[in-house]
Amino acid sequence: xxxxxxxxxxxxxxxxxxxxxxxxxxxxxxxxxxxxxxxxxxxxxxxxxxxxxxxxxxxxxxxxxxxxxxxxxxxxxxxxxxxxxxxxxxxxxxxxxxxxxxxxxxxxxxxxxxxxxxxxxxxxxxxxxxxxxxxxxxxxxxxxxxxxxxxxxxxxxxxxxxxxxxxxxxxxxxxxxxxxxxxxxxxxxxxxxxxxxxxxxxxxxxxxxxxxxxxxxxxxxxxxxxxxxxxxxxxxxxxxxxxxxxxxxxxxxxxxxxxxxxxxxxxxxxxxxxxxxxxxxxxx
Numbered sequence: 001x002x003x004x005x006x007x008x009x010x011x012x013x014x015x016x017x018x019x020x021x022x023x024x025x026x027x028x029x030x031x032x033x034x035x036x037x038x039x040x041x042x043x044x045x046x047x048x049x050x051x052x053x054x055x056x057x058x059x060x061x062x063x064x065x066x067x068x069x070x071x072x073x074x075x076x077x078x079x080x081x082x083x084x085x086x087x088x089x090x091x092x093x094x095x096x097x098x099x100x101x102x103x104x105x106x107x108x109x110x111x112x113x114x115x116x117x118x119x120x121x122x123x124x125x126x127x128x129x130x131x132x133x134x135x136x137x138x139x140x141x142x143x144x145x146x147x148x149x150x151x152x153x154x155x156x157x158x159x160x161x162x163x164x165x166x167x168x169x170x171x172x173x174x175x176x177x178x179x180x181x182x183x184x185x186x187x188x189x190x191x192x193x194x195x196x197x198x199x200x201x202x203x204x205x206x207x208x209x210x211x212x213x214x215x216x217x218x219x220x221x222x223x224x225x226x227x228x229x230x231x232x233x234x235x236x237x238x239x240x241x242x243x244x245x246x247x248x249x250x251x252x253x254x255x256x257x258x259x260x261x262x263x264x265x266x267x268x269x270x271x272x273x274x275x276x277x278x279x280x281x282x283x284x
Contacts, residue, residue, distance in 0.1 A: 003028065009089035012143055013082040014132050020072040028066055028238065029086045030102060032154060034125040035060040038078025044109060045069035054110050059122055061113060063105040063154055066234055070109075081125050083147050086238050093148050094155060101159035102151075103231075106183040111154055124150040178212070186228050189251045194220075229265040232258065236270045237277040243270045 002022065006029040014036075024045070033042075035056050042054045042062055054062070056078075064070055072078070090099045105111075113121050124146045131139045131146070178201060185191035197220070198205050212220040228250065235246045247258040262270050 002026075005029070006084050006086055009092070010083075010085045010144075010147070012128055012132060012147065013084070014079070014129055015082065016077065016079040017072075017074055018077050020074050020078075022071065024069050024071050026067055026069055027064065027084070028234065029084055030066060030090075030105075031064045032083040032085075032151065033062045033064065034081040034083075034121075036079040036081055036125065036129060038074065039076040040072060040074040040078055042109070043071050043073060059113075059118070061111040061121060061125075061154075062109045063102065063111055063158070064109050065103060065105045067230060068106070068109070081129055083128070083150065085147075085151070087235060088239050090151075091239070094152055097159075098152060098155040100184055100187070101155040103183050103186070104158040104180055106179065108180075111157055113157070117153065117157065121150060121153060124153075182224060183227065186224070186231055187250045192224050225261075225265075229261065232262060232270070233266065233273070236262075236274050246270070 002025040004025065004027045006027070016037075020040075035058055037058050039055075039057045042056050042060075044052050044054075044064075045068075054060075056062075056072075072080075087099060090102065128143055128146050128150075131142045136142075178197075181197075181200060182192060190196065194205055194208065197203075198208055201208070203211055209220050212218075212223070216223060218226075232246060232250055235241055235249070236243075239246075241249065243258060244255045247253075247255040250258070252258040252261070259269055262268075262273070266273055268276070
């Protein structure tokens, strides 16, 4: 499967297609997608290979998190505005609180907008499209500031309670709420202990493990560990954080504990993995 990388913290692209050029693919970064015109279907493969589809039209807004398999199926010629950004960009422009809110898009990529939020969002993305199409003075600053506000608005919406913003395509609210909660707290091990999850979701200690395994074909502990290490892998490859800083940010007891777990997950140390990624970037 094709996986696209971003070798700078941030970029904005405007594209128009009768047929989307990529089939199922992934990114190593976040991508906010505003539908400026057209109609079609946005498809993602959720955890455990559950395919989910969302119809789109002019004004639709999606946030696609890193390492999510997805594609667009165009039924009416569509114009897409892509705002692509990395964790480094979030840290430098939006702050750590926004980072954890934005990762909630693993539960649902569709951003539900209404009223003033919808008008503001459309205005911001229209402004970005206008700035991209003409060589005006201060266009770079206008694009940067508009993107900052738009992404901060998305983080605010995602940071609300799930009942406010999640639109379930298949009605499995408890399952998606559980996955959302895990992604939000993936950096907080104490919040993902069985005792905390039992209290949160109203399931017995003996039943919650069986429930998760039956629904997602993977044990609860395996799912948490895999996604925690995926987040660590992303930070190692795409941030300037030290191993010690990543360990602290992701809730490990110390850097030695992180290194041990990372080697078990990837077969190499975090620094070896970072050097491998940097070497690959230079060759490109």
